[in-house]
Amino acid sequence: MKNVSPVLSRETTMWKAWVGFNASHACGAILFGLVYGYLALAHGAFLLQSHFLLLLGLALLAGYAILGKLYWFSVPFRGIVVAAALYAAALIALWL
Numbered sequence: 001m002k003n004v005s006p007v008l009s010r011e012t013t014m015w016k017a018w019v020g021f022n023a024s025h026a027c028g029a030i031l032f033g034l035v036y037g038y039l040a041l042a043h044g045a046f047l048l049q050s051h052f053l054l055l056l057g058l059a060l061l062a063g064y065a066i067l068g069k070l071y072w073f074s075v076p077f078r079g080i081v082v083a084a085a086l087y088a089a090a091l092i093a094l095w096l
Helices: 014-042 044-049 051-071 074-095
Strands: none
Touching: 014 044, 014 051, 044 051, 051 074
16 A cells, blocks of 8 residues: 555555544544543533534434444444433433
8 A cells, every 4th residue: 555656646655645634533533532522521411402513423323323334443443332322311311
């Protein structure tokens, strides 16, 4: 992968593209955790009143779970499925 250039550009290698792709997606997951963690701790009432933000969080976790099933190995996939299930359970408990 370090020596193969993708068809799109000779300026990068498959290795660089792979590392960049994984790093950018990891940053997205970290950003999700930090933003929602901050909102939960500092502005809990606001977060809990916003159906949009709560459903957006669930949609993002579901998207990560689908990506995990299709492309990741079992440990991160299981972790994201547990996180999504706990998040969904919390939403159900909140709205019942």
